[in-house]
Amino acid sequence: MMPLQAEPAARAIAKPGESVEIAPGVHWIGALDPTLRTFDIILRTANGTTYNSYMVRGTDGVAIIDTVKAEFADDFFARIESVARYDEIRIIVLNHLEPDHTGALPELMRRAPQAKLYISTRATAMLKALLKPKEDKGPLAFETVGTGDEVSLGDRTLRFLHTPFLHWPDTQCTYLVEEGVLFSGDVFGCHYCDTRLLNDRCGDFRFAFDYYYAHIMRPFKTHVMDALKLIEPLPLKTIAPTHGPILRDRPRRYITRYRELSTASFADKIGNEERSLIIFYMSAYGSTARMAEAICAGAEEQPGLRVSLYDLEGGETQPFVDLIESADALALGSPTINGDAVKPIWDLLSSLAVIDLKGKLGAAFGSYGWTGEAVRMIEDxxxxxxxxxxxxxLRVKLIPTDEELDECRAFGRDIASAIASGEKGRVIDFAELG
Amino acid sequence: MAKAKITFSDIDQTVNVPAGTRIIEVSEKIGAGIIYGCREGDCGTCMTHVEEGWNNLTEPSVLEEKVLRENMASRHDRLACQAQILGDCKVKPA
Structure with missing residues (x-):
């Protein structure tokens, strides 16, 4: 792997040991991690990431907003020391307690013991788990804050926005009222490392922005929409996230993009009143395929239900995940081979963690030769x-007979009625939930 | 067996459940917006606001009370992984 830091870009804005002023009295004091290629096991990045933290200076002291991953603490402290003394730090705001933003916190608290921590109302248990405070050292000096709470730095005001589940329960945003800077935590962030740091100076990172959203924020779309209601009315000059470029040029574009990405699944709905069932199958000898077709035919008898049928062998996983996100129900058909469902089925099922599946209906079916475990495993x-x-x-041994295909059609009708029964206003019996 | 109705107001759905069922057993399958973490009363992620029928849930345990306090719960907030439904109630994510 090339040591990218050896030759910083000629137009580098982030330089070793120097902070970067992004608004009057507001400095970036984060760290660059250009050689990182995989973040948190699940995310890839083609040019690393940044751990952004910020310092705000007021007439009545200094606030530090978030810290960095532990391995980059030296860079972080060097940048703090370029703009502030530790005894000036009165406030440490933690917008998100994940270790890539709190790794340098214990050392910062040691260097600035007078500083008080400000965390969201849902972060207390996490903070204690992170710092493991010892009782003989006295209680931790922290305050929990919610939407509208403020803390003053004299001529500067930090106002908090409670934005939980973006992407952990503890997440919040902090707004610097006088400068219109939103310290947004992981919201509007991306894994993209560029020494030019500012969105109007660095390379094209739009793909990284969308990719980050798709893997980190997408499972929490409802919460994104709730957060946007708090963020959109704010006068904004700059969005300062904890990863990737600082968004000072037309920051509202990124808010608009979040709204688009969060509403996509609703807009994709095929009709306001229409419900949808997607049937996927894999078939070795055509038997599971014939079952799938019969199930599709049965389900289609239900008025107001759009049924789609796909052979998993003929498609890539990602578009299928998008389809499932906007569907009401999913039926999967697999033969049993060596006592298991086949790999493409598991590949699809293991790709669904990025979407919200709560409340969707599932069903499984398949033909088998002599054991037939696949259907139960898929249901589990x-x-x-x-x-x-x-x-x-529904399981069928080997080649389905006409009677068994009738059972498949009935199975399709049953799934369709279960979808229809989920309509609002009707009292559902617990036993129906399966 | 005694039955009770629980309504999830965020999705406008009501389920008729056997008395003693925990909220967690119903909410995900019906598609309510409550999010779960540890599922054992420790993390506080599943905090839920009880809009109606507060007295129709089991009393919170000492441990649940502690987690609710730590998470700045407001009056009539409960942990959905702990609270058992005894009578009709209406809940939404806190």
Whole structure:
């Protein structure tokens, strides 16, 4: 791997040991991690990431907003020391307690013992788990804050926005009222490392922005929408996230993009009143395929239900994940091979963690030769993914007969009625949830 | 067996459940917006606001009370992984 820091870009804005002023009295004091290629196991990055933290100076002291990953603490402290003394720090705001933003916190608290921590109302347990305070050292000096709470730095005011589940329960945003700077935590962030640091100076990072959203924020779309209601009315000059470029040029574009990405699944709905069922199958000898077709035919008899049928062998996983996100129900068909469902089924099921599956219906079916475990295993996985499985799975031994195909059509009708029964206003019996 | 109705107001859905069922057993399958973490009363992620029927849930345990306090719970907030439904109630994510 090339040591990218050896030759900083000629137009570098972030230089070793120097902070970067992004607004009057507001400095970036974060760290660059250009050689990182995989973040948190699940995310890839083609040019590393940044751990952004910020310092705000007021007439009545200094605030530090978030810290950096522990391995980069030296860079962070060097940048703090370029603009402030530790005894000036009165306030440490933690917008998110994940270790990539709190790694340098214990050392910062040691160097600035007078500083008080400000965390969201949902972060207390996490803070204690992170710092493991010892009782003989006295209680931790922290305050929990919610939307509208403020803390003053004299001529500067930090106002807090409670934005939980973006992407942990503890997450919040902090708004510097006088300068219109939103310290947004991971919201509006991305894994993209560029020494030019500012969105109007660095390379094209739009793909990284969307990719980050897709993997980090997408499972929490409802919470994104709630947060946008708090953020959109703010006068904004700059969005300062904890990863990736600082968004000072037309920051509202990024808010608009979040709204687009969060509403996409609703807009993708095929009709306001229409419900949808997606049937996927894999078939070795055509038997599971014939079952799938019969199930599709049965389900289609239900008015107001759009049924789609796909052979998993013919597609890539990602577009199928998008389809499932906007569907009401998912039926999966797999033969049993060596006592298991086949790999493409598991590949699809293991790709669904990035979408919200709560309340969706699941069903499983398949033909088998002599053991037939696949159907039950798929149902168990669907339940593990918090889906309802209201109709018991259907298995057919080897080639389906006409009678068995009738059973498949009935199975399709049963799934369709279960989808229809989920309509609002109707009292559902617990036993129906499966 | 005694039954009770729980309404999830964020999705406008009501489920008829056997008395004694925990909220967690119902909410995900019906698609309510409550999010769970540890599922054992420790993390406080599943904090839920009880809009109606506060007295129709089991009393919070000492441990649940502690977690609710730590998470700055307001009056009539409960942990959905702990609270058992005894009578009709209406809840939403806190």
């Amino acid at each position: 996985r669907m339940r593990g993914l918090k889906m309802r499985v209201p109709v018991a799975g």
